[in-house]
Amino acid sequence: MAFPKGSKTVLIGRNGSGKSTLISLLLQLYQPTGGKITLNGIDISEFVLREYRNMVSVVSQEIYLFNSSIRDNICMYKNIDDKTIMEACKDSGLADFISEVSLDYVVGQNGAMLSGGQKQKIALARALVHNSPVIIFDEATSNTDVYSEHQINGLLHTKLKEKTVIIITHKQEILKEADQIIMLKDGAVVGSGVYDDLSKDNLEFKNIE
Structure with a gap:
């Protein structure tokens, strides 16, 4: 293989x-x-x-999110500029949600404040910004x-x-x-x-x- x-x-x-x-x-x-x-x-x-x-970046069905902001969960606490983050949000389909709540929206413990689809879009944006x-x-x-x-x-x-x-x-x-x-x-x-x-x-x- x-x-x-x-x-x-x-x-x-x-x-x-x-x-x-x-x-x-x-x-x-x-x-x-x-x-x-x-x-x-x-x-x-x-x-x-x-x-x-x-x-290697993994976008999984089972996604763990920290009880922190969307920005932190995408960047994983690395220094990534907002332009790059927003481009990844657009590509992942998360941009409309961000326009409603902002990158500083706190997602709750393991993304309790998000839908399953929103969590997976954050995981995809995370993979895109890290450019593996x-x-x-x-x-x-x-x-x-x-x-x-x-x-x-x-x-x-x-x-x-x-x-x-x-x-x-x-x-x-x-x-x-x-x-x-x-x-x-x-x-x-x-x-x-x-x-x-x-x-x-x-x-x-x-x-x-």
Whole structure:
């Protein structure tokens, strides 16, 4: 399995197929029991962990937000100018909400004052401002509306065009745009290809989709 630089890869599979496990391995949350994962030919375990993780941004279904302002939750207490923050808010679909409440709006413990969609938009804005070369969307469209799905899909061709993007989703619109779709079952790759080919020839893909 390979994720070429700048590619857009979708991982699909039923619950328990190994999608989240694969993401955890890529993030070095634990180490593989066999084989190795490499980045530009270098085993990822050889990188300084903090530096390695700074190369990856994750937009997850489960998002933790601090009981602080929207600005702090996007910047993660780094010094980022408001122009960059607002550009990320616009790209993530959060700008209209910001115009109502401001960047200083306190979101409550773990975003208690926000909807699920607003929390995910903050997570997306956070990923955009940190400008990591690799972005992982782990079921990140689960709480978004159709408009937001279109917006995320559009980012794949604009702000994220040069990024290596890995997405866990079954959303057909994103599947159609992927450079490759990798099918997982019981922790193993059981198929790969582009949407048009898999949707025609692969019954297992149709059942998963």
